[in-house]
Amino acid sequence: MNRQRSLSLLAVLGLSATLTGAPDVVAEPTGDRAAQVRWGACPEGVEDLTAGPAQLDCATVPVPLNYREPEGTRIEIMISRLASRNPDKRRGVLLLNPGGPGGTGLDQPKFLAAHGLPAEVLDSYDLIGIDTRGVGHSAPVSCGFTDDQVYFGNIAPYAVNDAAVTERAVIAQGVAEQCAANDHDGRMSHVSTANMARDLDRIRAALGADKASFLGYSYGTALGAAYASMFPQQVDRVVLDSNIGDTHLDHEGMRLYGRGMEETFPDFAEWAAARHDTYGLGRTPEEVRRTYFTLAERLDAHPVDGMDGNLFRFGTFFTLYRPALYASAAESWRSLIDTGRPGPAGGRPPGTGAPSPNDNAWSVFLAVTCNDVEWPEDIGSYRRAVAEDRERHPLYGAAAANVMPCAYWKLGPSEPPVSIDSTAPGAVLIVQNQRDPVTPLRGGELLDAKFGQRSRLVTVDGSGHGVYVLGADPCATETVTDYLVDGTVPEHDTTCRTG
Structure with a gap:
């Protein structure tokens, strides 16, 4: 379960480039500009050099910590570059975001290339990876999480009853206070989607590009939607894959x-039902579903080897990110049935009080999520939501609706959330699996509706989190590639059907 803890990140209104109520903040000027970055070697760990020579260059771009004080304190945003393989076909820069918020992006250009990003795209663009503000090598923030804290990831635990919500509220309040207490340099309150979008445009300008294209996954769809809305004249082609809906x-x-x-x-x-003879989880999908509830309720009552019902539910939720994970999950379920224990993966190990390896990522997730928009402060509203979703979505609704530290957040928001601009020029391509555990189809539909005629929605009759490159649908791959390379936009919203 260690691996699942570290992967809990995978979870998930702009009129112009100005801040609402702060007319002194403007977009970067357009027009020809010379590149202002100095490329060099990337920090240790960005690439695995044992697998071959370095392919990425890295550089830093200075940006204001507070865009209301553009001449004040500055921070450095680290970016990486996988240069176009064919300069004669290069058409610009493609800014990338892997999601989170809180995920490092410096390795993303090489990751996408290694996982099959089409050659035409590798020729057409310099791929630009980014550690967004607060992340990794870009003025990192920390709430000071340790590996023995009860706080678990960025999805609240499954609330088995009303009392569990109240108990969680105490922990959530403590986490919010802990984050504020650890914000020693005052950076955390400025970690937001709007400021990250402003940083993207600073990066574009520093690269000497009149316009920049963008490819973002999961939370990256929120960032890309904000960028396309705040800086419509500076964005070129925008692909939003696996969408949170705003x-x-x-x-x-x-x-x-x-x-x-x-x-x-x-x-x-x-x-699993088709493989009942191997795993014994049920001969029909309905029987497999009943097995899920049986195991979860048993672990609620009697945790074993560090695994409780919440970890079991979260592990199953994460399994749905990729069909390739089904077999390992089925093995764990079978071990629970046969031996009463979760198998080699185990549950949550005892803590040592050491800094959590997820501290930075979890901290950025909270900073962005809580700074972007006001969250309900009335704990009763969470109790009602949990009770409703426990019935409506019994598999995981009582976790997703549970109280977050955002209910007690004191560092933001400092401005309204970015509004979608549906009237600006430039097409936005929205790509979405029909079955996605963390960014369901509804998110793509919502974002498509908000962009109106400016967007096209490409849905895939497929399962899992991530479509382009991360999936294997040739129709979606061709559609996105044609758009990025040639600017070809589907005439209408379209559905790609696998098989």
């Missing part, structure tokens, strides 16, 4: 995780 994640957006698991779990259940 420029920010709020409580209603988190609750979609429960819906996403309900829509995606049947794929795993059908797979």
Whole structure:
């Protein structure tokens, strides 16, 4: 379960470039500009050099910590570059974001190339990876999480009853206070989607590009939607893959995780039922679903080897990110049935009080999520939401609707969330699996509706989190590649059907 803890990140209104109420903040000027970055070697760990020579260059771009004080304190944003393989075909820069918020992006250009990013795209663009503000090598922030804290990841635990919500509220309040207490240099309150979008445009300008294209996954769709809305004249081609539905994640957006698991779990259940002779989880999808509830309730009452019902539910939720994970999950379920123990993966190990390896990522997730928009402060509203979603989405709704530290956040928001600009020029391509546990189809539909005629929605009759490169649908791959390379936009919203 260690691996699942570290992967809990995978979870998930702009009129111009000005801040609402702060007319002194303007967009970067357009027009020809010379590149202002100095490329050099990337920090240790960005690439695995044992696998071959370095392919990435890295550089830093200075940006204001506070865009209301553009001449004040500055921070450095680290970027990486996988240069176009064919300068004669190069058409510009493609800014990348892997999601999170909180995920490092410096290795993303090489990751996408290694996982099959089409050659035409590698020729057409310099791929630009980014550690967004607060992340990794870009003025990192920290709440000071340790590996023995009860706080668990960026999805609240499954609330088995009303009292569990109240108990969680105490922990959530403590985490919010802990984050504020650890914000010694005052950076955390400026970690937001709007400021990250402003940083993107500073990066564009520093690269000497009149316009920049963008490819973002999961939370990256919120950032890309904000960038396309705040800087419509500076964006070129925008692909938003696996969508949260807006420029920010709020409580209603988190609750979609429960819906996403309900829509995606049947794929795993059908797979497991077809392999009942191997795993013994049920001969029909309905029997597999009943096995899930039986195991979860047993672990609620009697945790074993560090695994409780919450960890079991989270592990299953994470399994649905990729069909390739189904077999390992089925093995763990079978071990629980046969031996009463979760198998080699185990549950949550004892803590040592050492800094958590997820501290930075979890801290950025909270900073962005809580700074972007006001969250309900009335704990009663969370109790009602949990009770409703426990019935409506019993697989995971009582986790997704549970109280977050955002209910007690004191560092933000400092401005309204970014509004989607549906009137600006430039097409936005929205790509979405029909069954996705963390960013369900509804998120893509919502974002497509908000962009109106400016966007096209490409849905895939597929399962899992991530479509372009991360999936294997040739129709979606061709559609996105044609758009990025040639600017070809589907005439209408379209559905790609696998098989």
